[in-house]
Amino acid sequence: MHQHFPLAFQFGGFSKAFTQFDSFGRLPYERSFQVQWASSRVTAIGWPHRNGDFTSARLLAGFRDDVACKCKIRHKYDNDNDLFMVLGEIADLTSFTDDEVAALKREGKQVEDAVRDLLENHKIEMTVEPDDVFVVQYEKETLPLDTTIAYRITNPGLNAAMISGLY
Numbered sequence: 001m002h003q004h005f006p007l008a009f010q011f012g013g014f015s016k017a018f019t020q021f022d023s024f025g026r027l028p029y030e031r032s033f034q035v036q037w038a039s040s041r042v043t044a045i046g047w048p049h050r051n052g053d054f055t056s057a058r059l060l061a062g063f064r065d066d067v068a069c070k071c072k073i074r075h076k077y078d079n080d081n082d083l084f085m086v087l088g089e090i091a092d093l094t095s096f097t098d099d100e101v102a103a104l105k106r107e108g109k110q111v112e113d114a115v116r117d118l119l120e121n122h123k124i125e126m127t128v129e130p131d132d133v134f135v136v137q138y139e140k141e142t143l144p145l146d147t148t149i150a151y152r153i154t155n156p157g158l159n160a161a162m163i164s165g166l167y
Contacts, residue, residue, distance in 0.1 A: 046083045
């Protein structure tokens with residue numbers, strides 16, 4: 001699996017007019033930062049590239065396909081080539097009135113616009129090496145530290161038997 005590394009990712013740097021690819025039917029500018037009310041998550045997304053080319057090779061999707069084939073660990077979505085990060089969780093909206101939730105959503109839209117505009121003009125580059133990748137056993141998608149265990153993919157003890165024991 002080391003042939004997939006290093007993986008270079010770009011967060012931001014995508015204008016509203018950038019159309020080389022889309023992400024779940026939306027342009028990278030919009031998907032780069034979202035307040036997702038339906039799932040109660042605040043997310044950031046970056047995309048792998050090779051020297052600024054985002055479309056010739058499906059770099060992250062290729063790595064995920066290799067992991068699925070060799071380790072029997074499938075990513076949640078097929079053919080997914082983005083690095084999706086949950087930055088925060090919107091908690092306890094039920095304690096607010098409908099008017100308060102509506103006001104929060106309006107303010108959330110302002111936050112989205114401001115962060116997207118910032119990211120458009122200040123892209124962030126990140127490189128991922130094998131030691132940066134983990135198999136994670138979790139109970140909740142927000143990965144609280146008290147119920148999450150992470151294993152580096154470079155750990156020599158990480159094998160098929162260990163992975164099947166995580167389920």
